[in-house]
Amino acid sequence: MNITVAALSGSLRKESYTTKTLKAFAALAPEGVTVNLVDISDLPLLNQDLEQDLPEPVKRLHEQAMAADVVVLATPEYNRSYSPVIKNALDWGSRPQGNNCWNGKPVAVLGCTPYNLGAFGAVHHLRQVLVYLNMQPLQQPEFYLAGAADKFDEFGQLTDDSTRKLMTSVWEGLMVLAQNTP
Template sequence: METKVIAFSGSLRKESYTTKLLKAFQKSAPVGITVEIIDISTLPFINEDLEADLPQPVKDLHAKIKSADAVIFATPEYNRSYSPVLKNAIDWGSRPEGNNLWKTKPATIIGCSPYSLGAFGAVNHLRQVVLYVNLYIMQQPEFYLSFIADSMDEQGNITKKETQDFINGHWKAFGEWIEKFNSTKNN
């Protein structure tokens, strides 16, 4: 049975390292797991006035979340936090009130940076939010990638064996995490 993972990049920049990292994860997915990267650039800002007649991008997001077995959040770090576009997507996925579509889905957070901390602050800040919406966030192993530009070429292909091994190791743990929660749902 195919496991469907939806993935979100917290960067909208065309040549985003975060999106390139997410695509590297997509290419490295183990057999039996498919990864769909969801475009969140068209989501309107969260606004309860829109909840009576949800905009189509929000309806599309809801459909993607409902159909998913698990979630990956990829975040850059902006001022020691994650990006507003990720927060907006998470909020829409938990609204309208009483309609939290995230609850009980296994999830992981990955972060990267062209600098030395690898989005450590952003990943840990984002954990607080996803815990509240009751995602089953994988705590270990953590994934922070510093100096990402040194690990990939301009097309986003991973060029360092250590980085690819890091991605593969995270996938191994995340695959087991997904299986743990999805097997209990099917029993």
């Protein structure tokens, strides 16, 4: 089975732990899975005035979302919620009204933070939006990476075996979900 994944990082920071987590997750993709890291850094803020002539970054997002069989969202936690960058991408992917590129897609959420709760609040808040968009969130295993600053080496490589094992479990669950989603 060949599966294409659209993977989005909700952090724009150059040395982002969230992006490092997403890249480490992508590196563990099973055989037959192609992971495309979707650059959402140049998306304009959602503005209905722009819907008449969609900006190129929005058109690119639509193309990448529509081409994907599965979506993976990695988010940091800001004030007990998910990243505004992810929110903007999800909103653009569901616009103009009646054009939901995310509809029916299986999705996994990776929560990542250098703090103790592993972005628990962000992941659960984001799941509410995913359900509204009619996406199919992976229920188990959940992925929360606490203490992210200690999980990567100076080259940005994941060094934590328990995190690697959890990522592999998430891939396994996501593949089952993808195979069972019409």
